Amino acid sequence: MPKKSDDQLKRSRFYTIFTLMMIGFALVLTRLVFIQGLEHDLWVARAEQSQEKHVKLEAERGTIYDRNGKILAMNIERPSIYAIPSKIKNPRKLAGQLAPILKVQKKQLHEKLLKKKDFVWLKRKVSLEMSERIEKKQFEGIGFIRESKRVYPRNSRFGHLIGFAGLDNKGLEGIELRHDKSLRGKAGFVVMERDALGQSVFPKDFDYARSTPGRALTLTVDEVIQHISERELDRIVKESDALGGTVIVMDPWSGEILSMAVRPEFDPNKVSSSRPDQWRNRAITDFYEPGSTFKIITAAAAIEENLVDPDDLIDCENGTYRVKGTTIHDHDAVGIVPFRQVIAKSSNIGTIKVAEILGPDRLSRYAESFGFGKRLGIDLGGELGGLLQDRKQWSGRSLASIAIGQEIGVTPLQMVTAVSVIANGGWLMTPQIVKEPGKSVKGEGSRSKIKRRVLSEATTETMAEILKEVVAEKGTGRRAAVAGYAVAGKTGTAQKFDRALGRYSKERSVSSFVGFVPAEDPVVTILVVVDEPQGIAWGGQIAAPVFSKIAEEVLHYLKVVPQGNRPQEPTHPQESIQTAKRRSTLVQIADRSGGTSGRIVPLIGPRW
Amino acid sequence: MPRRRRRSANTMQITLPFGPGTARRQRDKTRRTPRRSGDWTLLALIVILSLIGLVMVYTASSILAERSYDDSFYFIKKQLQWSLLGFAAFMMVSRLETDRLREWIFPMTVSIFVLMASVLIFGAEVNGSRRWIALGPVSFQPSEIAKLFAVIYLAHYIAKKDLRLGRFVDGAVPPLIVMASLAVLILIEPDFGTTIVILSISLILLFLGGIPMTQVVILLGFTLPVAYYWVVSSPYRLKRITAFMNPWEDRYGSGLQMIQSQIALGSGGLSGTGLAEGKQILFFLPEPHTDFIFAVIGESFGLLGTTLVLTLFVLILWRGLRISLMVETPFQRMLAIGMTLLITLPALLNMGVVTGLLPTKGLPLPFLSYGGSSLLANSVAVAFLYNISRNINERKGFSPLWEGLS
Known part of the structure; x- marks a missing residue:
């Protein structure tokens, strides 16, 4: 039997196949060593060249609308001018001819034309007349592509909120940055081809279709309310010669931002002529010491904890009180008054006394519960969480300071959201800025807008009554009153801490007013913050009138029926079905939690 | 049960290098088919390859997935599901009585x-x-x-x-x-x-x-x-093995993909651009996570990465050949070498395509490219190999090839 030799033969066949395979792998490895090792530099150069052959064509950015479908950001077509350097015979001459039209330096232009590339942009998104002037002369090697340019038809209105997108269609600030991914769409490419002479040309019918336009975005803001807010803010900033200011109007029920006005102003159409610090949306990126407006939180906490009743009498020491080695003064010295008057007169002493009953633990807990010290999570970039020290870090004086709104930094957004808790029956909402988010933001629709319950409904009713007295005839915020509607709110005047002097400054202060209207059934919460008004800086005199003016116009615009001829069921204009539904659930939840009006104090109605 | 009969006829020395105790050995002896450990080296190679594959599929596909499905994990999720299915198939087939x-x-x-x-x-x-x-x-x-x-x-x-x-x-x-x-x-x-x-x-x-x-x-x-x-067919293709050619001459022939894959490999250099740092591949290869994943590996991890992958396939070839030569029946021998080639031959061809040695022909790289059916089939192939490897008597060495033709 030739078994043995046969066996040897067949085994050798296995080895033959193995060897052949190994030769194959060896060839691949050799090739890899060549490409990746020896020729690495060459291929890197190839990579660059290959990328040059691809001209990126940006997609059209998604339009941004306000809640009523008014356009806040859109695109227009603008010609961009490019050159194909290999086709240009006399770059120096051409640079000389083009420079004055393009308004660029001849030297720079010349350098661009000399580049060993197949494609260079000369100037992008230029005016129509500029491109026409060049087109007429029919330069060899110069071409045009229509690109879409972002424009903001409302100019500076909404400027800080919307932000802006850069030349390459990339969102750089504000909503444009935050939602860049869905707004930007998908860019397309054009691959340059070579003509018969081996020169690069654009393919005849190049493929715009490969770019996918970005998704549109609808914001919660209302262009009219924004206009009112900005106009009134402009007026007070000018009149009081202030550094700037912020106005936020919020729907307390849904947490939707109706307007967000920030000064100094910024026009996203003129980015190049503005300073970067003007772009900042100070309503969310800057914090200030809230001063007396923070007494709302102290008072609400004390009432919620059943520690004080609006009618409890409190000795305000006639305006001078020593606590922990510091003397506290009141602006309007009062004696023994009911707690409601402590807030109405904005007595520091009375508030601190209540805070001492409340204690630091509970005050700290409530401040956090109201959303201070942490980002609220609005769908905007750059939001800050403000400054609220951890309870463990509090000094002996912290309780007294924080109770009256010192030693704490809040963003305007935090303040308006916190006061909306009082307005909507005790719920802290996540502030909303995007009405219909782009599809790419996952789970946005399902995310609950309610953050947490902060107060019982009974407490918020009591607080609303107290805050109405602030705006009553003798209250500090009487100038915030609006004819026909009850206003609930609080003034605030916070002296700025002067780091150079190491103490609170006498001249520089932040004047603010925050409140909601109509007090019984709020439609809007409004915050007015004026930064460093000159001369009189009292919140009651500077910010309160602005509140009054904005509130009046917004209520008229929203067709809220004035108190006298009000039907039983108040109307909620602009209210979405969802909000209405939620409101009814809110009421149900509140009812179940036992919110009653057992402690409602007799009303001292404001005389209009 | 021909297999068992033959084994007892040939030798009584059943070696269980991995079994810890005699109790297990006793239990095993009572079974119809003795359970033995198979080629763990082979399995380790496959697991390493699969893990590299999952990472690379995610890297190569995340941008495309994000753009097309709003979910950068779209492809990797599917690949993971198929991996589980492949594992299940492996468990089943590796217990099968192949004869x-x-x-x-x-x-x-x-x-x-x-x-x-x-x-x-x-x-x-x-x-x-x-x-x-x-x-x-x-x-x-x-x-x-x-x-x-x-x-x-x-x-x-x-x-x-x-x-x-x-x-x-x-x-x-x-x-x-x-x-x-x-x-x-x-x-x-x-x-x-x-x-x-x-x-x-x-x-x-x-x-x-x-x-x-x-x-x-x-x-x-x-x-x-x-x-x-x-x-x-093309005269330059042979030269490509050693010589640098201008890929643009062939840009209308074998197509952009091949040029781009070589550019990706080349710009990877010795150690690569790092994971997810490669730009070339993500923008210029239409579907980098499928047939051209080797180029993504090359761009991200350079010559180091490509050599590692190549070595893994060579080792699989070696293990497969070894199993095939050591197994006792012709059917299982041919099955073993066939399954080995089923994994290694496409791998060789795929790498040949990516490095520009062969024209593009649409072959996935086993265990690395995205693709469920391919992953499943390759898992079954490995399962057969592993299954057969359990019948090997390690002590005996290579068995005579043509015994017991049926």
Whole structure:
């Protein structure tokens, strides 16, 4: 039997196949060593060249609308001018001819034309007349592509909120940055081809279709309310010669931002002529010491904890009180008054006394519960969480300071959201800025807008009554009153801490007013913050009138029926079905939690 | 149970290098088929390869997935699901008694032809080719099953007929006709890559099966010109092995993909751009996570990464050959070498394409490229190998090749 030799033969066949395979792998490895090792530099150069052959064509950015479908950001077509350097015979001459039209330096232009590339942009998104002037002369090697340019038809209105997108269609600030991914769409490419002479040309019918336009975005803001807010803010900033200011109007029920006005102003159409610090949306990126407006939180906490009743009498020491080695003064010295008057007169002493009953633990807990010290999570970039020290870090004086709104930094957004808790029956909402988010933001629709319950409904009713007295005839915020509607709110005047002097400054202060209207059934919460008004800086005199003016116009615009001829069921204009539904659930939840009006104090109605 | 009988006849020294206790040994002895550990080295190689594959599929696909599905994890999620399925298939097939497959050869042959014909009729058309059959939510490529079938069929045939006797019409021709018909059905889809793999493996297995040299020469006479035309048709392709060529000369021929894949490899250099840092591949290869994933590996991890992957496949080839040479029955031997080639040959061809040595023909890189059917089929192939490796008697060394032809 030739078994043995046969066996040897067949085994050798296995080895033959193995060897052949190994030769194959060896060839691949050799090739890899060549490409990746020896020729690495060459291929890197190839990579660059290959990328040059691809001209990126940006997609059209998604339009941004306000809640009523008014356009806040859109695109227009603008010609961009490019050159194909290999086709240009006399770059120096051409640079000389083009420079004055393009308004660029001849030297720079010349350098661009000399580049060993197949494609260079000369100037992008230029005016129509500029491109026409060049087109007429029919330069060899110069071409045009229509690109879409972002424009903001409302100019500076909404400027800080919307932000802006850069030349390459990339969102750089504000909503444009935050939602860049869905707004930007998908860019397309054009691959340059070579003509018969081996020169690069654009393919005849190049493929715009490969770019996918970005998704549109609808914001919660209302262009009219924004206009009112900005106009009134402009007026007070000018009149009081202030550094700037912020106005936020919020729907307390849904947490939707109706307007967000920030000064100094910024026009996203003129980015190049503005300073970067003007772009900042100070309503969310800057914090200030809230001063007396923070007494709302102290008072609400004390009432919620059943520690004080609006009618409890409190000795305000006639305006001078020593606590922990510091003397506290009141602006309007009062004696023994009911707690409601402590807030109405904005007595520091009375508030601190209540805070001492409340204690630091509970005050700290409530401040956090109201959303201070942490980002609220609005769908905007750059939001800050403000400054609220951890309870463990509090000094002996912290309780007294924080109770009256010192030693704490809040963003305007935090303040308006916190006061909306009082307005909507005790719920802290996540502030909303995007009405219909782009599809790419996952789970946005399902995310609950309610953050947490902060107060019982009974407490918020009591607080609303107290805050109405602030705006009553003798209250500090009487100038915030609006004819026909009850206003609930609080003034605030916070002296700025002067780091150079190491103490609170006498001249520089932040004047603010925050409140909601109509007090019984709020439609809007409004915050007015004026930064460093000159001369009189009292919140009651500077910010309160602005509140009054904005509130009046917004209520008229929203067709809220004035108190006298009000039907039983108040109307909620602009209210979405969802909000209405939620409101009814809110009421149900509140009812179940036992919110009653057992402690409602007799009303001292404001005389209009 | 022929296997057991043979083992006890040959030797009583059952070695269990991994079993810790005698209790287990006792239990094992009472079983119908003794459970033995298989080739763990092979499994380790496959696991390493699969893990690299998952990472690279995610890297290469995340941008595309984000753009197309708003979910950068879209492809990797699917790949993970298929991996689990592949693992389940592995567990099943590695416990199978492989010899019993031979009783089912006829029904298998019929059903595979029905399947391949039905994909041409009912298959979903994607990018101009009908390769997919949709079963509810999942769709798969029957040609991947056809590859497995081809190996099983040939192993069975070679073990049944003694090809050494030298009869041609009654020897090498019938399986070649079956394989060629199968290949034609796949070629119509068209799936050129799988066609090439099935035909090459058929020829290789017949060669290993012992057909006389005259027949080898005849078959080579048929196939070599075709292979030559395919590989060496363009004059520069041979030079590419050592010389740098301007890829742009061929930009309308083999297409942009191949140029771009070489650019990606080349810009990776020795150690690569780092994971997810490669720019070339993400923008310029249409679907970097499938057939050109080797280029992504090359760009991200450079020569280091590509050599590692290549080495892994070489080691798999070695383990497979070793199993094949050590196993005792011809059927299992041919099955083992066939399954080994099913994994390593596409790997070699794929790398050849990516490095520009071969024209693009659409072959996934086993265990690395994205693609469920391919992953599943390769898992089954490995399962067969592992299964067979458990029948090896490690002490005995290589077994005589042609004992016990049935």
